[in-house]
Amino acid sequence: MRSQSVLFEDIRRPLINDIPNPADFEEFLIDSEGKLWLTSKMDKCQGTSEIHVFCGQGHLLEQKCVKGKVSLYESSHWLVAACEGEDGYGYVYQFDKTAITLLNEWQIDGFLWDLAIDHNHLHAVSYSPKDNHAYLTSISTLGKDSLCLGEGFFPTGIIKYGAGFYVTTCQLTEPNRGKLLQLDESGIIVNTVIVDTSPRQLFRYDGDLILHGLNMETGRADHLVYIHLQTLKAATYNIPKTKDIREQNQHLLLYNDDKQSLFYWNHQKRKVTSVIHLSRTLNS
Structure with missing residues (x-):
């Protein structure tokens, strides 16, 4: 499981009262033990972010400082913070999920884009x-x-599937051209699928991989590309302009900032099946 934008937490329920200013935070993750992990917006001057951990009753348990902008990932025993640093390096922090203690820390050369956990x-x-x-x-x-x-x-996403991996990439010389790379367990590329989009996020549902694409000419992130895992055939679908996406069972939740609306995209029907207008919901 990966952390989500706090925009979706505002929709699900109010943020915890102990937080002085929810606007200072970017992402959240509720782990399997019911704890809420919140990441602060990165301090540009310091190049650091803070991770705040709350129990299910809303009390602050721990506060950790890490280098860079944070995305959180959960496994059965760990909470991993993958951070994009301001200094041209990536930083990975591995925490014990129950004790909230730091187990390991690694530095990666270059810009860190995504992470997958496998055992x-x-x-x-x-x-x-x-x-x-x-x-x-x-x-x-x-x-x-x-x-x-x-x-x-540059790679924009990675998913572990079976014995290998799938990685999405954006071409530096062709901004509206991307690829899906299928890697074996050794990391060797065994298949390549070319897509006419700049992949922004990568999801999986049932037998498909789903790429959220960005049109670099218009700056609009307004389509999804489904790629069947067995045939590697691709199909593109238009969606509302989307600032952020959250996975929810057979749906993707598409957040549109301009209209302050949440669109429910159904994987099985391949279309929007319901809309929530947030300005009305939050003011009611």
């Missing part, structure tokens, strides 16, 4: 501007092992 291993994708290469870095208590995926593109 006792973490798999991060990053881009290094020093050599114009994309990397897959596998991390465990034994250390780090980096594999070059290629040059001239």
Whole structure:
């Protein structure tokens, strides 16, 4: 599970009263033990963010300081903070989920884009501007092992599936052209699917991977690309302009900032099936 924008937490229920200004926070994750993990907006001067951990009753349990902008990931025993630093490095922090103690910390060269957890291993994708290469870095208590995926593109998402991985990429010289890379368990590319979009986020539902695409010419993130895992055939669907997306069972929740609306996109029907207008909901 990955953390979500606090925009969705505002919709689900009010943020905890102990937080002086909810606008200072960006993402949240409710772990399997019922604790709420909140990430602050990064302090540009310090290049750091804070992680606040609350119990189910709303009391502050811990507060951690990390380098960079944070995304949170949960496994059965860990809470992992993957951070995009301001100094050209990525930082990965591994916390014990129950004790909220730091177990390990790693530094990754380049810009860290996404992370996947597989049993006792973490798999991060990053881009290094020093050599114009994309990397897959596998991390465990034994250390780090980096594999070059290629040059001239940066990876935007990774999903562990079966024995291998799927990685989305954006081409640096073709801003509206992206790829889905299928990797085997060793990180070797075995299949490539070209898509006419700049992949922004990567999801999985049933037998499909779903790419949230950004049109770099218009700046609009207004379509989804479904890729069937068995055939690797792609189909594109238009969606409302979307600032952020959250997964919810057979739906994607699409947040439109302009209209202050939440659209429920149904994977099975491949269309919007309901809309919530937030300005009315929050004022009622």
